Amino acid sequence: MPLNLEIKIRLDSHESALNVLKSLHAEFVKDINQKDIYYTMQGSLLKLRIEDGGESLIKYNRDEVNPDRFSDYDVIYLKSSGSEKVFNSIFTVEAIVLKKRSLYLYNNTRIHLDTVQHLGTFMEFETLVINGMDDAKERFNFLIKKFGIDTTKQIKCSYRDLILNK
Numbered sequence: 001m002p003l004n005l006e007i008k009i010r011l012d013s014h015e016s017a018l019n020v021l022k023s024l025h026a027e028f029v030k031d032i033n034q035k036d037i038y039y040t041m042q043g044s045l046l047k048l049r050i051e052d053g054g055e056s057l058i059k060y061n062r063d064e065v066n067p068d069r070f071s072d073y074d075v076i077y078l079k080s081s082g083s084e085k086v087f088n089s090i091f092t093v094e095a096i097v098l099k100k101r102s103l104y105l106y107n108n109t110r111i112h113l114d115t116v117q118h119l120g121t122f123m124e125f126e127t128l129v130i131n132g133m134d135d136a137k138e139r140f141n142f143l144i145k146k147f148g149i150d151t152t153k154q155i156k157c158s159y160r161d162l163i164l165n166k
Contacts, residue, residue: 003070003129004070004127004129006126007069007154008154008155011121017123020146021111028104030102031100031101032102033100033101034098035097035098036049037093038093039094041091044059045058045060045061046059047160055077055083056078057083058073058075062158095163097163099114099116100115108130109140111143116162119163
């Protein structure tokens with residue numbers, strides 16, 4: 001299973017984050033419209049992600065208690081469309097999250113600038129663990145400092161949980 005170090009933070013707007021991304025010369029990848037359908041699953045999160053012509057089933061586990069939010073995940077990329085109908089007939093839908101995501105890459109970290117329907121504006125980092133956890137923490141903490149993030153204000157739950165608690 002791949003492993004990420006993650007953080008999610010609420011923003012008033014993406015303006016200051018865009019300025020930092022520009023100063024870092026982060027690579028803009030693309031803007032994505034995503035629909036995440038979360039299904040009831042014991043002990044893990046399971047979602048079908050539909051985005052701009054692609055579909056994937058993602059199962060992940062994340063420790064929401066410790067200061068470092070490591071997440072392990074598995075992704076199945078689906079070749080055909082229409083998976084929503086099939087999975088909705090098999091699983092119980094818990095929540096649907098609609099968002100527009102701007103994806104950037106910097107030093108093996110995916111940086112998401114998200115606008116989530118009914119929730120607002122957010123930024124997420126997903127730093128891939130490739131040379132051990134210490135290396136990932138170093139790269140992750142560099143970005144935390146660059147963006148001036150107060151980690152005590154991080155959101156330690158998924159968009160699913162925010163939608164369900166709204």
